[in-house]
Amino acid sequence: xxxxxxxxxxxxxxxxxxxxxxxxxxxxxxxxxxxxxxxxxxxxxxxxxxxxxxxxxxxxxxxxxxxxxxxxxxxxxxxxxxxxxxxxxxxxxxxxxxxxxxxxxxxxxxxxxx
Amino acid sequence: xxxxxxxxxxxxxxxxxxxxxxxxxxxxxxxxxxxxxxxxxxxxxxxxxxxxxxxxxxxxxxxxxxxxxxxxxxxxxxxxxxxxxxxxxxxxxxxxxxxxxxxxxxxxxxxxxxx
Numbered sequence: 135x136x137x138x139x140x141x142x143x144x145x146x147x148x149x150x151x152x153x154x155x156x157x158x159x160x161x162x163x164x165x166x167x168x169x170x171x172x173x174x175x176x177x178x179x180x181x182x183x184x185x186x187x188x189x190x191x192x193x194x195x196x197x198x199x200x201x202x203x204x205x206x207x208x209x210x211x212x213x214x215x216x217x218x219x220x221x222x223x224x225x226x227x228x229x230x231x232x233x234x235x236x237x238x239x240x241x242x243x244x245x246x247x248x
Numbered sequence: 249x250x251x252x253x254x255x256x257x258x259x260x261x262x263x264x265x266x267x268x269x270x271x272x273x274x275x276x277x278x279x280x281x282x283x284x285x286x287x288x289x290x291x292x293x294x295x296x297x298x299x300x301x302x303x304x305x306x307x308x309x310x311x312x313x314x315x316x317x318x319x320x321x322x323x324x325x326x327x328x329x330x331x332x333x334x335x336x337x338x339x340x341x342x343x344x345x346x347x348x349x350x351x352x353x354x355x356x357x358x359x360x361x362x363x
Contacts, residue, residue, distance in 0.1 A: 143288075175357075178339070178354040235296075235304065
């Protein structure tokens with residue numbers, strides 16, 4: 135079964151700290167992987183999309199890496215700020231099986247303390 | 249550019265009642281998605297439309313859920329009758345062409361509570 139797992143479910147860090155969020159997936163035959171941000175009462179916002187042929191993507195203070203062979207992706211947030219507090223979701227689109235679907239992890243709820 | 253609009257934002261009903269949600273995608277977006285997000289979980293795709301045709305409804309509980317996208321623009325999702333386990337946030341998303349690399353844009357969701 136194709137699954138996406140995110141551990142831990144919640145994380146608290148002091149402002150200014152660099153942090154890493156983890157995502158693992160069960161099938162390495164992926165098409166792409168996306169990281170989303172979800173704020174309370176709001177929809178999801180796409181942060182970064184990594185194609186299967188790529189190893190990483192960067193946007194501002196965010197850097198996402200992809201290691202298909204180990205079935206892992208990480209989202210690195212540099213110099214965290216209270217405004218980064220949100221739930222971060224990882225989603226995978228596979229090349230077979232549920233090929234047209236995004237399969238989401240359960241997310242990591244991040245709290246950045248001032 | 250206006251985002252994906254959804255209404256209502258909140259709905260409370262009793263079990264066995266019916267409920268309907270409405271979604272207006274970003275103008276010009278051909279593909280529309282309905283997701284169910286249960287508290288503490290990631291969104292799960294219920295149905296995907298390409299224009300007004302269904303692309304994937306494999307995870308839609310068809311005995312109680314139905315969805316339509318008349319004229320390939322707005323969409324409605326209906327639950328009849330509702331069960332307690334249907335309590336969730338229902339998210340609508342849209343994308344331009346349905347290509348594998350298309351970015352999906354999400355609406356704010358409708359939070360449904362079934363008592």
